[in-house]
Amino acid sequence: MENARAFLSVGEEAAELVAQLDVRPHRAGRDASFYEGFALRGIRADHIRPGFLSCSFRVPARLTDAEGNLAPGAIANLVDEVGAAAITSQGVPGKVSVDMSISYMSTARVDDELEIISKTLGHKGGYSATHILLKNKATGELVAEGRHSLFGKLQSKI
Amino acid sequence: MENARAFLSVGEEAAELVAQLDVRPHRAGRDASFYEGFALRGIRADHIRPGFLSCSFRVPARLTDAEGNLAPGAIANLVDEVGAAAITSQGVPGKVSVDMSISYMSTARVDDELEIISKTLGHKGGYSATHILLKNKATGELVAEGRHSLFGKLQSKI
Amino acid sequence: MENARAFLSVGEEAAELVAQLDVRPHRAGRDASFYEGFALRGIRADHIRPGFLSCSFRVPARLTDAEGNLAPGAIANLVDEVGAAAITSQGVPGKVSVDMSISYMSTARVDDELEIISKTLGHKGGYSATHILLKNKATGELVAEGRHSLFGKLQSKI
Amino acid sequence: MENARAFLSVGEEAAELVAQLDVRPHRAGRDASFYEGFALRGIRADHIRPGFLSCSFRVPARLTDAEGNLAPGAIANLVDEVGAAAITSQGVPGKVSVDMSISYMSTARVDDELEIISKTLGHKGGYSATHILLKNKATGELVAEGRHSLFGKLQSKI
Secondary structure, three states: HHHHHHHHHOOOHOOOHHHHOOOOOOOOOOOOOHHHHHHOOEEEEEEEEEEEEEEEEOHHHHOOOOOOOHHHHHHHHHHHHHHHHHHHHOOOOOOEEEEEEEOOOOOOEOOOOEEEEEEEEEEEEEEEEEEEEEOOOOOOOEEEEEEEEEEOOOOOOO | HHHHHHHOOOOHHHHHHHHHHHOOOOOOOOOOOOHHHHHHHHOEEEEEEEEEEEEEEOOOOHHHHOEEEEHHHHHHHHHHHHHHHHOOOOOOOEEEEEEEEEEEEOOOEEEEEEEEEEEEEEEEEEEEEEEEEEEOOOOOOOOEEEEEEEEOOOOOOO | OOOHHHHOOOOHHHHHHHOOOOOOOOOOOOOOOHHHHOOOOOOEEEEEOOOOOEEEOOOOOOOOOOOEOOOOOHHHHHHHHHHHHHHHHHOOOOOOEEEEEEEEEOOOOOOOOOEEEEEEEEEEEOOOOOOOOEEOOOOOOEEEEEEEEEEEOOOOOO | HHHHHHHHHOOOHHHHHHHOOOOOOOOOOOOOOOOHHHHHHHEEEEEEEEEEEEEEEEEEHEEOOOEEEEOOOHHHHHHHHHHHEEEEEEEOOOOOEEEEEEEEOOOEOOOOOEEEEEEEEEEOEEEEEEEEEEEEEEOOOOEEEEEEEEEOOOOOOO
């Protein structure tokens, strides 16, 4: 059972680097947050059409897991943000995530160049669904496939 | 359509902070990676039994999105890591993520104290599934519910 | 490739039985449809509280797949209906399915007695999420775990 | 709370029709089961390539819910079977369902002609993932999008 504890413990080197990060609580309405910069810095939107988005992203060292692969959580960040951006491309107002599901098909390593494609599947009242693919540009291999559903933000709640 | 591009752009302040992060590619076999430290630093495992894990986590500023809430991607990181830790608590050898699905039920803000509970649902050959809940400790409100499926790592592939 | 065709073909015996089924299109507002009777006949609601529902169900021969196990699609039917019933127990008006996700953990065979538990996870505007467990009553083994999200029916659309 | 009980109750007309169904437990190794005939009868495989399958299906009255739409559970059946058939088209041996997730985007009514497309996303050890789309042929509208993951059947377990 100590395995589980060890699994969640943060190495000394990593802990020190994270401690040095002086991130202050984000003031709403100011740019992107630090977190979004951390998850997305380096992404390029190559093609945008209403309901469609294609991006390039080179896997940075900051997003790799203990085995040197793009972390599953970092892939989830991309599915979240690129899916939401596809909705935004249709001029749909602010939305919040309600459901996300991802299949992890292969690994991506530092400096691998990814193509990230997002398509809007459709809308149903205030509910919108998007489909996201992450591919390795060099090999064409599918890294992950995701779906991200968002729901119209309610003035009264947020 | 410029909305989508703006959506993915990183603010100057955030970009600068991220640029200062000097993360070198992770050497396999050395502690946790920077990414894992970033996602998990501050988490405490409160109760561990085989196939069960309960943790505490105070939402840090570094994991909040543009609206000051714990980012959906940061929740996915927790679902990923705490789910995998529950598997580890049963002494199951190394696994890789295959499927993850999450429902986002409410928001958590900086300094909110979360309870994160993970249970192993079962095993089927090399396949294992876990169930994860994130709750606000003060209000009892459910922040997110997730499922994370892992698959036995194959010697030959990784 | 003929495998795929064979896979989707219906055996003669089955085809004949299905052909004999004289199901007329359902008139809205009249009882449950034939499909719902087919999926649910024999289910018993044992405990109902607002947002919670526990049912019993004995696996009937009509819902078994080619290997004699409760078919994955029949499990999806139960996740759909019992999840929606939990929402109904809170007096929430008509909803339509938007997202469903299921992990299949073990098999159930003809005449196995199942316990099906559904809990409402929460509501977000017109969006509601439920969690569903199917267990084998005799062994306690988890057969499947599902999540079913529904969205407020829009007058204008249906 | 009686709403929930009513929700799960089967109408008299439906109950009678279902009671007349004389389905005997399926003998393994004999054709498809009655259930598969019920879910699939009328489906036509139009195009088959390794890892790809395109089918036509006219919505039959037997698969409609109380509102006259193709039932969410019936859509799950199609996602299950057509996804598995795509795997079969690659000559991959017997598999069992492990994860399925579906977004329901619009409704299909009796006699609507559907196009059902399934693609294999990839394989990881004994694990395979497929992607499934259901479209209305006349309008091109997306009815549902699904993902179905299967896992290599273990000799020892089944």
